[in-house]
Amino acid sequence: MADFKYGPVEFMLIGFAGARPGPELVGAILNLIESDTAKLLDMVFASRSAEGALTVLELEEVADEFGLAGLEIDELGLAGADDIEEFADQIAPGTSAALLVVEHVWAREFAAALYRAGGAVLYSQRIPAPAVNELVGSLGN
Amino acid sequence: MLGRRMGRRGLLGAAATTAVVVGTAGAVSGSMQSKNAAKAQQVSEAQAYEQEQQQAQINAAVAQAVAAQQAAAPGAPAAADQESVLEQLQNLAAMHTQGILSDEEFAAAKAKVLA
Numbered sequence: 467m468a469d470f471k472y473g474p475v476e477f478m479l480i481g482f483a484g485a486r487p488g489p490e491l492v493g494a495i496l497n498l499i500e501s502d503t504a505k506l507l508d509m510v511f512a513s514r515s516a517e518g519a520l521t522v523l524e525l526e527e528v529a530d531e532f533g534l535a536g537l538e539i540d541e542l543g544l545a546g547a548d549d550i551e552e553f554a555d556q557i558a559p560g561t562s563a564a565l566l567v568v569e570h571v572w573a574r575e576f577a578a579a580l581y582r583a584g585g586a587v588l589y590s591q592r593i594p595a596p597a598v599n600e601l602v603g604s605l606g607n
Numbered sequence: 608m609l610g611r612r613m614g615r616r617g618l619l620g621a622a623a624t625t626a627v628v629v630g631t632a633g634a635v636s637g638s639m640q641s642k643n644a645a646k647a648q649q650v651s652e653a654q655a656y657e658q659e660q661q662q663a664q665i666n667a668a669v670a671q672a673v674a675a676q677q678a679a680a681p682g683a684p685a686a687a688d689q690e691s692v693l694e695q696l697q698n699l700a701a702m703h704t705q706g707i708l709s710d711e712e713f714a715a716a717k718a719k720v721l722a
Binding site: 475477510522524542543544545546547548549550552567 | 608609610611612613614615616617618619620
């Protein structure tokens with residue numbers, strides 16, 4: 467396995483109020499799809515009722531309604547039912563979320579090179595952008 | 608849900624398996640790790656609460672048993688050495704109020720203390 471077809475992927479659970487994402491969120495997802503450095507591999511929506519019942523909606527069920535028609539996603543269905551269940555724990559009653567599986571395309575070659583070199587990522591922790599920006603801002607200069 | 612999602616290992620499962628193979632099982636994913644840690648924390652807090660409740664029950668039972676023993680032998684040297692007459696009377700009155708001692712028992716115990 468000298469080359470990787472895929473780089474590392476990351477789950478992102480994007481929460482929003484109500485049952486459907488607003489136009490700004492949809493726009494952000496569409497921009498992500500056009501990006502060269504990241505690739506959307508899979509996407510599924512989940513909604514939790516006020517009573518706590520979870521509904522999982524596939525893209526094909528909501529694409530027209532959410533303004534996401536015509537999307538081409540390479541690995542639709544990559545996230546397993548177990549994954550969705552695990553992340554859905556985080557969705558509060560009366561809210562919904564989009565679960566994205568995003569490939570870090572920028573890291574694909576890097577990951578392959580590490581693998582060839584016998585190296586491995588021992589630990590990786592992503593720091594949310596608001597936290598980074600707040601910290602840097604507090605440092606001054 | 609798409610059929611492709613069902614009946615198989617998920618990405619999280621794949622990551623966990625890979626982590627075991629390369630010996631990084633302790634560093635799978637920061638967010639999942641802290642989520643699991645939070646779950647474990649909740650469990651241990653619940654257990655601690657339960658233990659506190661049980662301990663409180665045990666403490667109450669022990670206190671009652673001691674009180675009952677003292678009531679049965681209010682003039683016993685050990686009790687007499689440690690408690691003044693006033694304290695013994697206060698304890699007896701408290702036990703009487705709480706219903707541990709009947710009117711007759713209280714009267715008898717009080718008579719012994721005052722004797």
